[in-house]
Amino acid sequence: MYYVLNGKFVESKRCVIPVTDHGFLYGDAVYETMRTCSGKVWLFDEHFKRFISSAKVMGLEIPYKKSEIYEQIVGLINKNSLKEARIRITLSRGSNELDFGPAKNPTFLVEAKKLTFPPKELYEKGISAVTFEIERPMAKVKTTSMLPSILAYQYALKKKAHEAFLVDHRGRITEGSMSNVFFVKNGKVLTPKKYLLEGTVRKLIIKEARAKQTTIKCRDLAKMDEVFISSTTKGIMPVTKINGKKVGDGKVGPITKKVTEYIGVTE
Numbered sequence: 001m002y003y004v005l006n007g008k009f010v011e012s013k014r015c016v017i018p019v020t021d022h023g024f025l026y027g028d029a030v031y032e033t034m035r036t037c038s039g040k041v042w043l044f045d046e047h048f049k050r051f052i053s054s055a056k057v058m059g060l061e062i063p064y065k066k067s068e069i070y071e072q073i074v075g076l077i078n079k080n081s082l083k084e085a086r087i088r089i090t091l092s093r094g095s096n097e098l099d100f101g102p103a104k105n106p107t108f109l110v111e112a113k114k115l116t117f118p119p120k121e122l123y124e125k126g127i128s129a130v131t132f133e134i135e136r137p138m139a140k141v142k143t144t145s146m147l148p149s150i151l152a153y154q155y156a157l158k159k160k161a162h163e164a165f166l167v168d169h170r171g172r173i174t175e176g177s178m179s180n181v182f183f184v185k186n187g188k189v190l191t192p193k194k195y196l197l198e199g200t201v202r203k204l205i206i207k208e209a210r211a212k213q214t215t216i217k218c219r220d221l222a223k224m225d226e227v228f229i230s231s232t233t234k235g236i237m238p239v240t241k242i243n244g245k246k247v248g249d250g251k252v253g254p255i256t257k258k259v260t261e262y263i264g265v266t267e
């Protein structure tokens with residue numbers, strides 16, 4: 001398998017970055033995870049827009065044009081003989097003399113791997129989630145500093161759940177550890193409005209399902225009729241259990257099914 005490292009195909013065994021790289025030392029990097037859908041990069045424009053905005057906040061200069069990055073991605077998909085791919089682009093600040101100052105030689109890495117999905121059964125029966133109190137600083141920026149999400153997800157695994165919902169210090173649900181969250185109450189789709197990564201799939205759902213962005217408190221969870229999560233690589237996944245309690249009747253609800261149809265991306 002190959003990667004594209006700083007514009008060149010490199011075999012995985014030889015694909016290395018300097019130990020002084022800020023991405024490795026400090027999580028000083030931005031990234032995007034994408035997927036193909038019938039061979040095309042799904043929502044590439046949206047992902048690239050977010051990549052530009054993350055890089056801007058971090059003061060990082062993207063070393064290639066949008067079209068060049070698209071070419072690198074397509075070239076890598078072909079080089080790795082992939083039909084459908086999970087793609088990641090990562091840009092780090094580069095290296096310097098071990099401080100937080102300006103750095104040289106940014107690392108730009110493109111990955112393209114086989115796209116895999118959670119088992120079908122989880123889409124049919126729904127997943128379980130837990131709540132976890134933690135906040136992500138600069139949540140709008142897709143940075144590689146994902147420690148709060150990692151801790152939340154590890155807590156979920158410890159509780160034998162599939163996802164963790166992050167809850168801020170005021171008891172508001174913000175997002176999943178690696179997804180956005182949606183709730184259905186009296187036929188209306190609701191989603192948290194602040195302190196979250198504005199997911200590309202979330203944006204689509206807000207438009208298609210006219211989801212309302214609002215404050216959702218952890219204590220309101222018991223009142224929800226349906227819950228689902230969204231992300232590029234998993235699409236829409238129903239959540240039928242939270243903190244060990246059934247959501248609604250514990251089955252995948254009709255609105256979740258309808259939204260899944262609108263979005264229409266599966267394996």
Ligand SMILES: Cc1ncc(COP(=O)(O)O)c(C=O)c1O
Binds near residue numbers: 176178198199200
């Ligand atoms: C913290 C977080 N929120 C939301 C998402 C969903 O974003 P998208 O729909 O662009 O995949 C992700 C995806 O990885 C994420 O890591």
